[in-house]
Amino acid sequence: MGSTKCAICHKKPEQGEQVRIWQESGHAKAFETLGTPEAKAQGAQKGVENPQTDGKCLKCHSTAYGFTEAVVTAAIPVEEGVSCESCHGPGKDYMKKSVMEDEAAAVEAGLVVPDEKTCQKCHNPEAPTFKSFNYAEYWEKIKHPVPQG
Ligand code: HEC
Ligand code: HEC
Ligand code: HEC
Numbered sequence: 001m002g003s004t005k006c007a008i009c010h011k012k013p014e015q016g017e018q019v020r021i022w023q024e025s026g027h028a029k030a031f032e033t034l035g036t037p038e039a040k041a042q043g044a045q046k047g048v049e050n051p052q053t054d055g056k057c058l059k060c061h062s063t064a065y066g067f068t069e070a071v072v073t074a075a076i077p078v079e080e081g082v083s084c085e086s087c088h089g090p091g092k093d094y095m096k097k098s099v100m101e102d103e104a105a106a107v108e109a110g111l112v113v114p115d116e117k118t119c120q121k122c123h124n125p126e127a128p129t130f131k132s133f134n135y136a137e138y139w140e141k142i143k144h145p146v147p148q149g
């Protein structure tokens, strides 16, 4: 669906502004990063000429490629980088208000409640720049809770 669809509801302060928090995170810039000189240098070592068009890089740097080396959805522009549905699963069937308000129904319709394993699909030694991954530390930097009370 893309983050603009999730934004219809998840940009509101009373919902927790998940879209703003994501936009300010590295995940929203994951495609842009592939255009930097550092990325070109990393790519060259893997036989990749242009990281911004190669599935070997885009599989972890965009939702559009969805962990594969080929595009899985044209509905989400690659420029969006790593967005909501990379972690929460494709939103087509769960994003209706009546479904979203009922966690069990949403999970039934494909919503993923992500955990450490979700992150490790990308944060792992296959990434050319990988150093380490600590879930608690990394989650703290990108958390986006619904306000309580
Ligand atoms: C029509 C409004 C609407 C849209 C569009 C929408 N959501 Fe939601 N979402 C809600 C509401 C309402 C809740 C209930 C949680 C709360 O705010 O208390 C919710 C809850 C969630 C939760 C928490 C679920 C749980 O209980 O663990 C996630 C994750 C989520 N939405 C992700 C998304 C994503 C990703 C998209 C886009 C693909 C999306 N939503 C689109 C309204 C919406
Ligand atoms: C689809 C692949 C993917 C998934 C899934 C993913 N990440 Fe990332 N993550 C990336 C990429 C790519 C970057 C680098 C973005 C950039 O700087 O351009 C990144 C960067 C980050 C950063 C910024 C690191 C810094 O520089 O401080 C944090 C924090 C982070 N991720 C946390 C998480 C957490 C927590 C999860 C799981 C809940 C997760 N990520 C899941 C791909 C992913
Ligand atoms: C297995 C998933 C994965 C693949 C494949 C992948 N990356 Fe990444 N990349 C990541 C993650 C995760 C991060 C963020 C790491 C962190 O900050 O801890 C990242 C970060 C980066 C960074 C920023 C490094 C920094 O320290 O700020 C560059 C540049 C980069 N990747 C280039 C590439 C290039 C070029 C390719 C293709 C040859 C590629 N990546 C393939 C997951 C991946």
Ligand code: HEC
Binding pocket: 003, 006, 007, 010, 018, 019, 020, 022, 027, 082, 083, 084, 085, 086, 087, 088, 113, 114, 115, 142, 144, 145, 146, 147
């Ligand atoms: C890097 C992975 C990742 C991305 C990207 C991401 N989320 Fe999440 N999201 C999580 C994790 C992990 C949780 C916490 C799950 C849990 O333990 O309840 C979460 C929780 C949520 C919740 C529930 C918060 C609460 O307090 O109950 C909502 C709503 C949500 N995300 C919406 C979004 C929306 C909308 C986007 C895109 C703008 C998004 N998320 C992007 C990983 C991600």
